[in-house]
Amino acid sequence: MPNDIKPVKVSDIMKDVASSFDSSIASNWYSNIVGFLSGNKSFYVLLGLSGLLVFAAAMTALNAINIGYRHAYGVSREVPWGILISTYIFFVVTSTGLCIISSIGHVFGVKDFLPIAKRSVFLSVVTIFAGFTVIFFDIENPLRMALYNVISPNLTSNIWWMGTLYGAYMVFMAVEFIFLLIEKHKIAMYAGLAGLISGIAAHSNLGAIFGMLHGREFWYGPFMPIYFIASAMMSGCAAIIFFTWLGYRVNNERMDKPMERAMEVVGKLCTVMIAVLMFFTVWKLIIGSVAPAKYEVIKSMLHGHFAVNFWVFEVLMGMAAPFVLFLLSRWRNLNMMFVASSLMVVGIFFMRFDLVIAGEAVPSYYELGVKEYSHLLSYSPSFSEIMIVSAGMGIVAMSFLLGEKVFKGHKTEIH
């Protein structure tokens, strides 16, 4: 942080903003859009496909609203949260992670992390937006939420804090991105700091939604908020490597030295975070095995209903294989690191699914020993739910592709 921080006047900021939009920048952006038109064929195919996916999903979502979520979704009274909630968590975990990891560079001034900043901030806005889109179709009355969140807030509710803080977070990150674009780094830094604080607060509240449900033994306890922040950092690293590699592919460019260095440090951080998550997972299993209600879920993960999800996706694809690949790549083999990060993105998606669904699997009256609730509950996503999840993916893919062309590979000049 520079030492000569002067008080910032609003009028000065506005002047700066106005002067930034002079003719050269405008023409520059114009040329970017023209540049976007000159993309190659596969670029347009991908863009078209993701657009089509979003469109088809929008139709399914409208149908779901029309016939009622009870008929359209696979959720029930006993398992009211399904894949839409877990996908929402997947997106906001990624967004928060992108924000945390990129802030190491442009908020805390670690030079090695600077080259990834712009793309990360852009993608953190995109992923949180995708998350909000998905949860919009899970909440029954989203418009009431906008009203009563303001006029009837419940300050003891984690959902209230999570929604409010993530709302603020999205604004801060968008502001940060705009100021990064026009190269106003000091204001961008403050917006980034505000985004980081609100993002971490929001994300730990998301963990606490689960951690504070004291009737749900699998989730209950202080573990959740901590686990959420740690897995956000892991997901953020994976997303940065994944999208940066793809970005350079889309633009058909070679990484320069600072970017390669950035990928190396993010890769190393990613490896550390995988180790942290492995540590958490091992202790979750061991501690869960002595608590009766948790043990039922743990058993279903180890050798039951969730075993494939757990061993193949969560453990192998989400942690073990990428960990080995990162070590083998020595954080220099970018292609290997890309494969590792792609595996992680898929694995983490299932991690979130298991977290939400497995926590609901034990019925409230399980220990009463009644006929109705003598087995673990199950849930499988419906077609509508899968389509809405795809819409979230489509939004991210489309925005990413457009962003690469319009913002010309999110290049950062390092001063």
Add this chain to the structure above:
Amino acid sequence: MKFKKMDIGNLKEDGRKTVSLMERREFLKIGLMITGVFAGGTVLSLASNMNKVFASSEEFRKKYPYKPHYSMVILEGRCIDCERCMEACAKTNDVPDYGYRTTILEKDVPDAIGRKREFIPVLCNQCNNPPCVRACPTKATYKDKQNGIVMMHYEKCIGCKTCVLACPYNARYFNEEKHAIDKCNFCFDTRLSKGEKLTACAAACPAGVRIFGDLSDSGSEVYNLIHQLEKPVWVNRPEVGAKPNVFYMKS
């Protein structure tokens, strides 16, 4: 096995004199509680009943926090699963067929002597420390300050379903017609506020399973059922700490 003979007269001083009278009493109480639990299955002593009723045992030990403090005692052994309570509830409160405010659970105990099956009616426990109320983001569900019933402002419900998961008793469901979460409110809007003394389910039960009344009134039946030592009284899932106001007895 042989033991050395003890010389009781010459035992070493074990510091008994430093143990205060209070500590001895506390110790005895713990002993009584433990034996009570083993003897009765769940609860025998009044002291532990009281701890289960109140949100904060110190604050509310002497008086009940609401007036009237509505409560239900379910005499489980009398239930024959005729489901008239469920019918009456659905009719009175417009409960759709895909949901319920109260239901009857069935428990089979094949190796029991005599009766091998029991029925357990369940409904919202109108907890003194309701997890659903804490979790709701918009105060759409709240605990009535007067009578302690956990109620709904339907128009404020955003349908996030967090309360459904927060509830340890599976007492909530999403009602499409109301476009909000619906739950048992002891028939407050449909009966109690109109001068009726009983909930629809309690009134409809032919076997007198559901005893409904005001726990703060020492003359009421619920008060007398709970404030006795002879027969065990328990609540569902006490470990959650929600402090329910629906109690269970065998008969």
